[in-house]
Amino acid sequence: MCSMKTVVSVFVLVLCLHHADVLAMSSILQVSPPGENLLSSTAKDDAEKIIEAAFDTTIVYDRLAYMTDTFGPRFSGTPELERAIDWIQAAAEQEDGITVKSEPVMVPRWVRGNEYANLLVPRRKSMRILALGGSVGTNGTTLHGSVIVVSSFDDLENQKDHIRGKIVVYNQDFVSYGDTVAYRVSGAERAEAHGAIAALIRSVTPYGIQTPHTGSTHTSSIPAVSITIEDAKMFARMQARGQSMEIELYLEAHTLPDVQSRNLILEVVGSKHPDEFVVLGGHTDSWDIADGAMDDGGGAFVAWEAVRLIKTLGLRPDRTIRAVLWTNEENGARGGQAYANDHISELDKHSIALESDLGTFTPHGLSFAGSDDARAIVTAIGEKLLSGIGSGNVTGVGVGEDASYLNERGVPSGSLYTVDVRQGGDSNNPCLPFSQPPYPEFQEENFGSSAYFWYHHTAADTIDKLSPQQLQHCAATLGVFVYSIANLPSLLPR
The missing domain is CATH 3.50.30.30 (Glucose Oxidase; domain 1)
Incomplete structure (x- = not known):
């Protein structure tokens, strides 16, 4: 990872190259000597509010356990998936007061x-x-x-x-x-x-x-x-x-005609630029033999939680923050493709698209696929606002399946990366406190040290594999990143 001195130097270069944005950028991000905050005190305070609120609840685990226990596997084309989506929409609207949009998607129907x-x-x-x-x-x-x-x-x-x-x-x-x-x-x-x-x-x-x-x-x-x-x-x-x-x-095994499902979009509308967007998300479907707590109920629900935290705290992002809960990632990725196609006219107003679909263990940070200028800004945000909980690292260039359809159309994109601290750690303490982050060295490609691929696409992908604190840690990490990016004076440079 780059040193702070390097990040500051790169950031100054970004400002020089984008002369038209210098005055606007200085209102939130400030060119400072090494060691001083690049972000305003308001951004730091807001980040701390999100983090504190995230660790003061177990709502993600509680909701995820209810959904997986109640509806079970949520395979594309099944009534169970649609009932689970109905429940998510009702809970987000009625309990959280979040604006939810539903967008239809035709999905494949394969029967085992x-x-x-x-x-x-x-x-x-x-x-x-x-x-x-x-x-x-x-x-x-x-x-x-x-x-x-x-x-x-x-x-x-x-x-x-x-x-x-x-x-x-x-x-x-x-x-x-x-x-x-x-x-x-x-x-x-x-x-x-x-x-x-x-x-x-x-x-x-x-x-x-x-x-x-x-x-x-x-x-x-x-x-x-x-x-x-x-x-x-x-x-x-x-x-x-x-x-x-x-x-x-x-x-x-046989294949039936396509049927209709839908993506859910949970929004906090921007106060200054409502027609510009910061996207995060996960997918609601699972394989037919899996409860899909890890893949990808956890990813979808920490995205939901990030939006809920921002809404509940009364924070008002400059840009609209969208949690997109994609359908049919597992056997077709029709949801990711549909979102990119349905919103093609506004993709140039998407600042970033983040996805969580690699497990919701202790978050390490983000991978990122975008310009060097944008990477420097995202890196600075992570270092200044999330280093205290160990999840502000920006490393690698991986992008999740659903976000990839936005990335290939030019939207800066990334993926939440996590480390399963149970491997090589204290087996009696599967969730290390967030304030003690001596995580194993992050492995960008080979996840052999993580239990994610032990349970991936199996009947063992159940809620007991997850930790309430780790889920909230993931939500806090995503919440801080998307809220901070939503409040930049301009879209991330492409």
Whole structure:
């Protein structure tokens, strides 16, 4: 991370390059000698109010627990998702007094149905499986086939002459989610190209307890199934010994016509520039087998909480702050695409779009994708207003799926990054106090040190994995960032 001296130097350069904004900028951000605040005392006071109010409640956890316990999985196209969205809208309007807009989105409707798989040779074993989203079924019959195991796409190509008519098992190592997810996404279609009759993909996770992880796959005409780490490794050992393996597989998976869902927009209208926007958000949907407390109920609800805190405290941002609760991120990202398309005429008035979809453990700060000038401003805000609670760091360039559709149209964007302090910390104290932030070194790509990908896209993504304090810490972090950015004298430079 840059030193304060570097940030100040960059910031002075930004002001010089944008001469027309110098006078306006000086009203809130002041060019000061190193060590002095760049932000006005009002900004610091407001940030402290948001932080104090955030840590004085457990409302995010309480609301999230109610939603996940009451409605359960919220898969796109299901009544459960729509009932949960109804409940969120009613609570935000009636309990919080927040202005809520609902925007329709057509979403895919994939149905899992019944499913099973059994190892038949060399022994009988009932396998734990999850069909991947978008997979086809087995046409009402049980598919039988011998097994060939590959360790990578290169290995698949090396063994391509032996694949026709067989079930391909991928036993790829977990490198990072970004690298390894390619096997889930395109493993079936690549196996099908060589004549495979089904693809079984080792779950994309660094750790498992006989837990299959679902997720979307590219459309192919052969079944695509997630299996456990343990089973994938067992098949690899059997093949290495020269043992033959046979599997039976039954899937009822099928796709129905699209149905209507909607995005929710929770707003605090700007007092000076109501037609300029600062966006933050998460997605309301989850996989059909997951309560989705972590992915991404927590992300959606900390965005909601950031807006609630600003509203409840009576703070009046200069620009409109929007918490966008996107629908259908998991198997189509139709909500993110729809928001970008529906608001295309006003995207040049969006200052930033932040997303929380990487877990709501102890926040480290933001990643950011935008101009160097904008990055310097966001970095200064984090350092001056959030360093006291350890979550003001700006590092990396990652952007969440829903915000990416705004970023590719020029909107500066970012993602909330968190560190699961349970890993390598005191197992009896899963949530370290926010005033004691000696977090592990942040890992930008490989989340192997975080429990997020232990539970990701599984039935184990439940509310007990989350901490009330960590959720409020995330909300405080987002609240301070968006409120401060909303009050800048101009939009973030592009």
